[in-house]
Amino acid sequence: MNYPEILKNSNFNGLGWGVTSVLFYLSLYHFVLFIKSREKFYLFYSLYALINGINLIQRVKGVFVENIYTEFSDFFIHLNFPIQFASFLIFSFFLIEILNFRKHFPKFTSFFTYYALITSSIFGVLVLGRYLWDGYDMMRGYYILVFMPCTLIFLIYGIYLTIKTGEKVRYFILAGYLILGISSFIFASLTFGKDISFTNKYYYIFYLAVLAENFLYTYALAIKQREVYTDKFQIQTLLVEKLQENEDLRERLNENLRNELKLKESQISFLEADAEEHRVAKLSADYEKQITLLHLQSLRSQMNPHFIFNALNSIKVFLIESDKENAILYLNKFAKLIRMVLESSREFKISLGEELDIAKLYISLEAIRFEDGLDFTIDVERGINLRDTKVPPLVFQPFLENAVWHGLMPKKGPKSILIRVYKVDHDVVVSIRDNGVGRAASMKIKSTQTIQKQSIGISLSSDRLKFFNESEKFNYHFLILDHEDNSSEKGTEVVFYLNQIHI
Numbered sequence: 001m002n003y004p005e006i007l008k009n010s011n012f013n014g015l016g017w018g019v020t021s022v023l024f025y026l027s028l029y030h031f032v033l034f035i036k037s038r039e040k041f042y043l044f045y046s047l048y049a050l051i052n053g054i055n056l057i058q059r060v061k062g063v064f065v066e067n068i069y070t071e072f073s074d075f076f077i078h079l080n081f082p083i084q085f086a087s088f089l090i091f092s093f094f095l096i097e098i099l100n101f102r103k104h105f106p107k108f109t110s111f112f113t114y115y116a117l118i119t120s121s122i123f124g125v126l127v128l129g130r131y132l133w134d135g136y137d138m139m140r141g142y143y144i145l146v147f148m149p150c151t152l153i154f155l156i157y158g159i160y161l162t163i164k165t166g167e168k169v170r171y172f173i174l175a176g177y178l179i180l181g182i183s184s185f186i187f188a189s190l191t192f193g194k195d196i197s198f199t200n201k202y203y204y205i206f207y208l209a210v211l212a213e214n215f216l217y218t219y220a221l222a223i224k225q226r227e228v229y230t231d232k233f234q235i236q237t238l239l240v241e242k243l244q245e246n247e248d249l250r251e252r253l254n255e256n257l258r259n260e261l262k263l264k265e266s267q268i269s270f271l272e273a274d275a276e277e278h279r280v281a282k283l284s285a286d287y288e289k290q291i292t293l294l295h296l297q298s299l300r301s302q303m304n305p306h307f308i309f310n311a312l313n314s315i316k317v318f319l320i321e322s323d324k325e326n327a328i329l330y331l332n333k334f335a336k337l338i339r340m341v342l343e344s345s346r347e348f349k350i351s352l353g354e355e356l357d358i359a360k361l362y363i364s365l366e367a368i369r370f371e372d373g374l375d376f377t378i379d380v381e382r383g384i385n386l387r388d389t390k391v392p393p394l395v396f397q398p399f400l401e402n403a404v405w406h407g408l409m410p411k412k413g414p415k416s417i418l419i420r421v422y423k424v425d426h427d428v429v430v431s432i433r434d435n436g437v438g439r440a441a442s443m444k445i446k447s448t449q450t451i452q453k454q455s456i457g458i459s460l461s462s463d464r465l466k467f468f469n470e471s472e473k474f475n476y477h478f479l480i481l482d483h484e485d486n487s488s489e490k491g492t493e494v495v496f497y498l499n500q501i502h503i
Contacts, residue, residue, distance in 0.1 A: 010200075010203050010204035010207050015204060015207055016056065016057075016059060016060040016203065016207055017057075017060045019056065019207045019210055019211050020053045020056045020057040020060060022211065022214065023049045023050070023052050023053035023056070023210070023214065024049070024050070024053045026045075026046075026049045026214055026218060027046045027047070027049040027050035027053060028046075030042045030043075030045050030046040030049070030221070031043070031046040033225075034046060037225070037228075039097075039224075039225070039228065040093075040097045041094060041097035041098040041221065041224060042221070044090055044091075044093045044094035044097055045094050045098075045217060045221060047090045048087065048090045048091050048094055049214065051083055051086055051087045051090065052087060052210065054083065055080075055083050055084070055087065056207075056210070059200075059203060081127075081139065081140065081143050082123075082127055084143075085120075085123055085143060085147065088147075088151050089116050089120065091177075092112065092116070092154065092158070093116070095158060095162065095173065096109055096112070098167075098169060098173065098220060098221065098224050099161075099162055099165045099167050099169070099170060099173065100165065100167060101161070101165070102325075103325055104161075104164070104165045104166075105161055105165075108161065112154070115150075119146075119147060119150070122142065123139070123142065123143070123147065126138055126139035126142055127139055155177075159174065162174055168223055168227065169220035169223050169224055172216045172217070172219055172220040172223070173216075173217070173220055175216050176212070176213040176214075176216035176217050176220075177213065179209050179212050179213055179216070180209050180210065180212075180213045182209075183205050183206055183208070183209030184206065184209070186205055187202055187203075187205045187206050190202050190205075235327050235328070235331065238331065239331070242334070242335070242338065246338065249342070326368075330365060330368060333361060333364060333365060334365060336361065337358070337361045337362065337365065340354075340357070340358050340361065341358065341393075341394065344358065344393035344394065347393060348392075348471075349390040349391060349392060349393070349468070349472075350390065350391065350392075350393050351386060351387045351388070351389065351390060351391075352386045352387075352389040352390070352391055352421070352428070352430070352498075353386030353387055355391050355393065355394075355395065355396060356378055356380075356386065356396075356419065356421075358393075358394065358397070359378075359396050359397065359400055359419065360376070360378065362397060362400060363376045363400060363404070363417060364376075366400075366401075366404045370408070370415060372414070372415070373415075374404075374408065374415050374416070374417065375414065375415065375416035375417075376416070376417050377416070377417075377418050377419070378419045378421070379418065379419070379420045379421070380420075380421040381420075381421060381422040381423060383423075384421055384422070384423060384428060386421070389428050389498060389500075390472075391476075391498065392464050392465065392468045395461055395464065395465070395496075396419075396430070396432060396496075398458055398460065398461050399432050399458070399461070399494045400417065400432065402458070402492075403417055403432065403434035403436060403492065404417075406436070406437075406439075406442040406446070407434045407435075407436020407437060407438070407442060407491060407492055408434055408435075408436045410436070410437050410441070410442065410445050411435070411436050411437050414435070415434075415435065415436070416434065416435050417432070417433070417434045418431075418432075418433050418434075419431070419432050419433075420433070424497075427497055427498060427499045427500070428498040428500075429495060429496065429497055429498070430495070430496040430498065431493055431494070431495050431496075432493065432494045432495075432496075433483075433491060433492070433493040433494075434491045434492055434493075435489070435490065435491040436490070436491050436492060437490065438482055438483070438484055438490050438491060438492055439480075439482055439492055440482070440484070461478075465477065465478070474498075474499065474500050475497075475499040475500075476496070476497065476498055476499065477496075477497055477499075478494055478495060478496045478497070479494070479495045479497075480492065480493070480494050480495075481493040481494075481495065
């Protein structure tokens with residue numbers, strides 16, 4: 001028996017069993033890769049290989065599953081159209097993920113997703129209909145007359161889009177489904193209208209094409225994973241560089257502040273020993289004010305890196321999920337936030353409007369952590385001039401951080417933070433309220449944690465307001481209110497009273 005004759009018995013001599021075994025192995029292997037990396041193209045390829053393996057193994061003779069197919073032949077015959085239907089759709093979503101259609105062609109991706117949902121719903125009803133009202137002909141007609149023509153249109157347009165993506169793997173993907181398409185056409189031409197014994201002679205054409213297709217797709221997946229790893233590494237490197245720049249800046253700022261403190265304190269000591277009493281008192285007051293300002297800057301310099309480090313942690317969520325587009329989007333937001341924080345750090349006080357802008361940008365970064373999103377609202381009463389009302393930079397941030405981490409993170413269901421700016425008499429009042437679990441529940445959760453993290457944000461804010469009041473002769477203060485009475489409105493509220501009447 002020569003080599004072509006061996007190929008012609010592929011359903012009986014082990015070739016078909018070998019190809020289907022490879023498909024089952026690739027399905028399991030890439031599903032494990034999906035579990036480890038959470039990359040969707042692994043999942044869709046795993047399902048695609050599994051469905052093709054199930055579809056092909058029913059042709060193979062002399063294997064342990066043959067009796068199952070023989071015993072339940074009607075059931076597997078009924079599965080023929082649904083399996084092919086699922087194979088087409090899953091393969092389409094595999095292409096969308098590996099070729100990054102969501103980035104290159106978002107409108108087409110959205111359209112195809114809706115199309116897949118609608119056509120799957122219709123086909124699912126028709127599959128049930130074959131059992132409920134003997135609707136086999138209706139299901140078969142929908143598959144052949146509606147779904148297959150639409151699939152052909154999507155296939156032709158998909159080839160065009162595949163080339164247009166510019167992705168490195170596009171030629172391997174094209175080669176894979178062109179090989180399978182050409183071989184399927186040749187196989188269909190040779191076996192059209194023939195009986196099963198004749199058809200079995202040419203199944204090797206299809207088996208070899210499936211083997212070549214899956215080899216090309218596996219190679220394309222390896223290239224894609226390398227690209228994902230490289231992109232992730234570059235973004236992580238950039239984040240580390242940004243963090244290091246911030247740390248270096250903080251060290252320089254603290255060193256300058258220490259030197260200035262020493263200089264001012266030595267000048268005061270000299271004046272106290274050498275100058276006249278009334279002159280010393282006046283100059284001492286001026287220098288004490290400068291020292292107060294430097295203490296305030298020092299406290300702020302401790303808060304800035306703590307604040308920025310938490311924002312960096314939020315961006316890491318996208319890196320873990322390998323969501324490069326959103327990682328870059330939020331990295332740009334982070335860069336803007338860094339710029340705003342550093343600019344405000346040069347000022348002793350900033351406008352309430354600028355402080356609210358920083359808060360809004362910070363919450364947009366922290367919202368990454370919440371799968372269902374975070375509803376953040378700023379409500380400013382009409383007539384309040386946000387530009388004229390001055391506050392210490394980042395004075396609200398520790399309370400927003402507590403709301404996110406300790407109030408909303410443990411909560412299930414909708415999560416929201418509301419900032420209200422309104423007037424009571426002549427004073428501006430800023431209310432920060434969350435609908436989280438509340439301080440009591442938060443403390444209970446915190447007490448059960450293995451690693452205890454001590455928060456210094458509120459203590460720093462209290463000290464900063466104290467120095468700010470001493471410098472400006474204001475009476476800024478805040479209260480923390482627990483809302484526990486009404487279960488539907490639980491949460492914590494921090495109320496800042498910006499009393500500018502001189503004390």
